[in-house]
Amino acid sequence: MRDARRQLAATAADLVESDDSVALVYAEISGQYLREVEARHPDRVVNVGIREQLLVNVGAGLALTGLRPIVHTFGSFLVERAFEQVKLGFAHQDVGGVLVGAGGSFDMSGAGRTHQSPGDVALLDTLPGISLHAPGNAVETDMVLRSAVAGSGLHYVRVVGQANACAFAVTPGTFHVVRRGAGATVVAIGPVLDAVVAATAGRDVTVLYTSTVRPFDACGLRAALGSPDVVLVEPWLAGTSARHVADALRDVPHRLLALGVDRAEHRRYGTPEQHVAAHGLDAAGIARSLEEFLRPAA
Template sequence: MRAAFVAELTALLAEDPRTALVLADISADSFAPAAHRHPDRVLNVGIREQLMIGVAGGLALTGLRPVVHSYAPFLVERAYEQIKLDLDHQGVGAVLVSIGASYDRPEAGRTHLSPADVALIDTLGDWTVHVPGHPDEVPALLRATVAGDAPAYLRLSILTNDRPRGNDGSLQVVRDAGPGAPLLVAVGPLLDPALAAVEQLPVTVAWTHRPRPFDTAGLRALAGTEVILVEPYLAGTSSRVVAAALADRPHRVLALGVGREDLRRYGTAGDHSRWHGLDAAGLRRSVTAFLAPWATPSR
């Protein structure tokens, strides 16, 4: 996804003089050719993430469309106050593009883990959040987002589904178990393990790359009594949205995602998926326990 982002943004910088890029050293080598061609619109502020956001806010006030890029914990957590004040409070738009996701680079330690990034962005007003599930989804999402004016967060990961599934961000039914069946909503790159987890279970599976704004109309059309959220970031991030959308009808929600416990260990991204129960086996255990009588293999 990172390579797809670099290639597409390099093309956009050449095509659209409104587009700008602000870096804090991360990926500076990858964007060196673009910086050479567009020195006034590709700015590297060094290891100063808060300044990076402030510069982006200033560029946006001049009419440019800034793209701001770094690892998720540096881009969102470290610079959250500047996002809140220099972008959100000023009413200007920028496109934040992160790499690293929740636990993509665990060998670097806790400083590079950021499962709470989407939850933090969710405290702000009217941001769009895209969580692509495959590298081939990145170019179109980036291009469409840069073409707009609203604030947006594009969350890139090393995790990927087996194939791209592009759409407008509405809930896309991937597996239909019929009316009244429990609904599982998978976000971004967790579709494949979610599908594997509910194999032979009477569960409808829907997918989205856009958890914000959440497709509440689609949710209401698809949801029965049981709703299962499978998100690649902090567990429960979208629970409030689902609860509000279904407030007028009885329902139960199971929110699966990255746990709040600090594991204090390294390992690989695959290890962390397993430790947080986000691999197919872990998801199946959680889903079958939640559904109880629903969790009978279909015949």
């Protein structure tokens, strides 16, 4: 399967080609994939250099003229370094755009903390009305980006190397039911689905999947609920979506296990797979957590 970051560049380039209200702003990163479209449309494809504060506000300034900007760099610099620009340039001005962050929690495992943003989703989730997307592979990346650009408002698309084998249709605010069971409900968000499916094999549980982090499908969760046990699996800070589960089930006594990336900084390099395992997000780690959480009370 195609690499998701190459896919986002290809899709963004195609959107610029096919719609002259779409602009693309980037900050050196991914430039190797964008040279051709930049040469063809220099007015609407702009590399701002290593200037991330400017990157975000140039996107917002383009939006103020009615264009639909795609704003792209590594998630750490896009969201964390330039967060006030996202908050004020887009959200407070009340203009829309599509922020596309690459790298996620540990794509750049060897690069260390500077290039990792496990907190991007939680941070952006403080903004009113933002749509957050975590496509599970390159096919979903293409669909999500097209859908977000065609839509309105502010979106964040989190593009990472970790991928699920199957692609699901993009249905913002609606969970896909991957498997129905009588027991717990396991909610897999983004590219953790394959690990969740493997970890839940042989268990009588429901598995829900979505690439749409926000809006959160509260009705879908309620409808799927068998036993009042919910397991969230998110490949960013653990518990980021826990408040939505609490809100969806405010009148239902329930238990919640929120799996995700630890808050503690793991000062390790190595491969993304090693980091996935270190945070207990591989199939074996998720299976261990489920075993403990779902063990019948003694």
